[in-house]
Amino acid sequence: MATAVMPEIARVREVGGSLRRHLRGVVVVWRRELIRFGRDRTRMITSLVQPVLFLFVLGTGLSTIARTASIGVSFETFMFPGIVGMTVLFTSVFSAISIVWDREFGFLREMLVAPVPRWSLVLGKCLGGTTVATIQGCIFLAFAGAVGVPYSPVMLVEVVGEMALMAFTLTAFGVLLASRMQQMQSFQVVVQFFVMPMFFLSGAMFPLSGLPSWLTALTKVDPLSYAVDPLRRAIFDHLHASPLALRTLDPGISWNGWKLPVGLELGMVAVMAAVLLGAGMVVFSKTD
Amino acid sequence: MRALAKPAAGPATAGPAMATAPAAPPAPAGPAVVLEHLSKRFGDLEAVRDVSFSVATGELFGLLGPNGAGKSTTISMLCTLLRPSAGRAMVGGADVVTERAKVRGRIGLVFQDPTLDEYLTAEENLRFHGELYGMTGSHLGERITQVLEMVELADRRKDEVRSFSGGMRRRLEIARGLLHSPRVLFLDEPTVGLDPQTRAHIWSYIEMLRASEAITILLTTHYMDEAEHCDRIAIIDHGRIAVLDTPSALKEAIGRDRIEISVAEPEKAIEALKGHFDIDATVSEGSVAFYVQDGDQFVPRLFSEGGIAISAVRIARPTLDDVFMSYTGRTIRDAEATSGELLRSSPHVRAAVARRRR
Numbered sequence: 340m341a342t343a344v345m346p347e348i349a350r351v352r353e354v355g356g357s358l359r360r361h362l363r364g365v366v367v368v369w370r371r372e373l374i375r376f377g378r379d380r381t382r383m384i385t386s387l388v389q390p391v392l393f394l395f396v397l398g399t400g401l402s403t404i405a406r407t408a409s410i411g412v413s414f415e416t417f418m419f420p421g422i423v424g425m426t427v428l429f430t431s432v433f434s435a436i437s438i439v440w441d442r443e444f445g446f447l448r449e450m451l452v453a454p455v456p457r458w459s460l461v462l463g464k465c466l467g468g469t470t471v472a473t474i475q476g477c478i479f480l481a482f483a484g485a486v487g488v489p490y491s492p493v494m495l496v497e498v499v500g501e502m503a504l505m506a507f508t509l510t511a512f513g514v515l516l517a518s519r520m521q522q523m524q525s526f527q528v529v530v531q532f533f534v535m536p537m538f539f540l541s542g543a544m545f546p547l548s549g550l551p552s553w554l555t556a557l558t559k560v561d562p563l564s565y566a567v568d569p570l571r572r573a574i575f576d577h578l579h580a581s582p583l584a585l586r587t588l589d590p591g592i593s594w595n596g597w598k599l600p601v602g603l604e605l606g607m608v609a610v611m612a613a614v615l616l617g618a619g620m621v622v623f624s625k626t627d
Numbered sequence: 628m629r630a631l632a633k634p635a636a637g638p639a640t641a642g643p644a645m646a647t648a649p650a651a652p653p654a655p656a657g658p659a660v661v662l663e664h665l666s667k668r669f670g671d672l673e674a675v676r677d678v679s680f681s682v683a684t685g686e687l688f689g690l691l692g693p694n695g696a697g698k699s700t701t702i703s704m705l706c707t708l709l710r711p712s713a714g715r716a717m718v719g720g721a722d723v724v725t726e727r728a729k730v731r732g733r734i735g736l737v738f739q740d741p742t743l744d745e746y747l748t749a750e751e752n753l754r755f756h757g758e759l760y761g762m763t764g765s766h767l768g769e770r771i772t773q774v775l776e777m778v779e780l781a782d783r784r785k786d787e788v789r790s791f792s793g794g795m796r797r798r799l800e801i802a803r804g805l806l807h808s809p810r811v812l813f814l815d816e817p818t819v820g821l822d823p824q825t826r827a828h829i830w831s832y833i834e835m836l837r838a839s840e841a842i843t844i845l846l847t848t849h850y851m852d853e854a855e856h857c858d859r860i861a862i863i864d865h866g867r868i869a870v871l872d873t874p875s876a877l878k879e880a881i882g883r884d885r886i887e888i889s890v891a892e893p894e895k896a897i898e899a900l901k902g903h904f905d906i907d908a909t910v911s912e913g914s915v916a917f918y919v920q921d922g923d924q925f926v927p928r929l930f931s932e933g934g935i936a937i938s939a940v941r942i943a944r945p946t947l948d949d950v951f952m953s954y955t956g957r958t959i960r961d962a963e964a965t966s967g968e969l970l971r972s973s974p975h976v977r978a979a980v981a982r983r984r985r
């Protein structure tokens with residue numbers, strides 16, 4: 340029974356309309372993502388299982404037929420940047436999809452009725468997913484040495500920056516999808532129709548050179564290609580690979596014979612991030 | 628499946644107590660909640676029809692009615708979660724349509740469905756809420772301790788919510804609704820699905836709150852016994868306010884005793900009551916029920932003059948259930964069954980429910 344703990348009369352708190360109020364939503368949502376990530380060790384470990392399987396089991400297995408070693412780069416080394424991208428891809432999208440869980444379990448409503456603008460919740464969620472996916476990507480980066488990729492500080496800084504940009508874009512994409520998603524079942528659809536095709540076409544698993552023209556066209560349409568390519572180029576820059584190996588395994592993305600510079604590719608990803616984030620904010624603001 | 632379009636009702640909390648909080652702005656004069664001709668349609672279903680009333684600052688006000696009567700829809704509009712189709716409403720002095728952020732900062736909500744993050748601890752849930760509502764630093768810390776003590780969860784503050792029982796979760800939700808010291812607390816079916824002992828606890832917190840936080844509370848319930856706690860209640864049915872008054876005034880106004888008789892053939896009994904005594908009786912929950920001025924004296928007449936084969940008689944003094952019956956023609960349980968069916972058959976509501984079920 341209520342043990343008469345009579346709190347003193349509460350002070351009134353008026354909620355102002357300042358920028359600080361808006362940023363508050365961002366920080367609070369971001370921090371929750373981190374708390375939940377940090378608490379869920381199982382998720383941290385299990386989400387490393389898939390990339391490890393791809394890299395060391397599938398990669399090693401395929402290397403017997405994909406004889407890239409003859410040109411000086413093992414197939415696992417070739418796959419490494421792609422699998423880093425895969426780790427970021429899945430972690431980001433999964434993290435964004437947790438909005439659907441929040442809806443399912445009611446917590447979303449607690450956020451929706453708060454006196455903060457909806458866009459700040461979206462931004463917080465995107466930054467949370469970015470942080471989590473980048474951390475996860477960094478953990479996977481630790482395997483670099485096992486596939487002959489040097490731990491060069493310059494390369495690591497580049498790769499981490501590119502992972503963060505990629506993670507932000509993909510989380511924003513996931514949030515946009517999740518804003519309209521009512522049940523967890525729809526998630527399978529998203530994975531089958533968006534995530535897997537994007538992943539396969541991105542050049543994460545095979546080089547984007549010498550493909551049939553229909554496949555080449557698709558890889559150029561896949562936005563993820565423009566996020567994976569900078570990762571591969573950053574890593575190959577530090578491999579001392581032969582010109583032949585570079586031409587075959589790290590061809591870059593060309594439009595009409597013009598090889599896109601990394602800066603442009605990253606710029607395109609950043610523009611996508613902005614568009615997806617904006618769209619996510621608009622759609623989420625209409626959620627009830 | 629719930630019958631009504633059940634938008635999230637929010638938890639709300641209460642208000643400022645100006646007397647003891649010198650730093651606080653003065654509480655607004657006048658009522659804490661005002662509704663003027665508020666309506667809400669979902670397609671061709673009118674969930675709330677032209678509802679007007681006001682709730683005084685510090686009042687405990689109950690919205691009473693079966694599931695699907697429009698209670699939760701009304702609350703959702705007051706909490707800014709649904710836009711009214713017509714009419715207007717002010718909560719804590721701010722308009723629910725044009726000043727949504729202000730309203731949200733001044734209300735606390737305790738939803739009918741759980742809205743806690745089970746993977747966060749009790750304290751983390753509260754901290755998340757407090758920071759979203761602009762609380763910081765030691766003030767927030769003190770306030771968290773205060774509300775956790777109030778609902779007797781202080782010793783569980785570091786535990787993840789998924790280890791909590793249903794009653795503990797509800798208490799934590801109430802604590803959270805109060806954390807930011809709102810002016811108006813909305814409790815949407817605060818005790819539904821809880822065992823009687825926990826219900827009693829929750830009510831003791833609500834009573835304590837009124838004493839300690841000078842808060843205005845607007846609650847919905849379909850438990851008639853709980854409505855007795857309220858200063859005033861409004862009975863809402865089919866989206867309209869059927870009647871609004873204090874519980875005792877409502878019961879007095881009926882002034883009649885309710886008699887229920889168990890008979891083998893209800894239709895014949897109803898006919899006989901009409902023929903011999905000019906009484907309109909109805910079938911309710913398997914018995915024939917009717918109202919008379921003085922039950923004690925009527926029953927002997929019923930047996931001597933009625934000519935009805937009666938196997939059992941029950942006389943009851945007026946309760947809020949009878950008030951509900953007399954204003955709506957049904958007991959609340961009958962009303963619940965029929966309104967549920969009615970609503971489920973409407974495609975609009977089904978769609979709305981599906982959307983809102985999350």
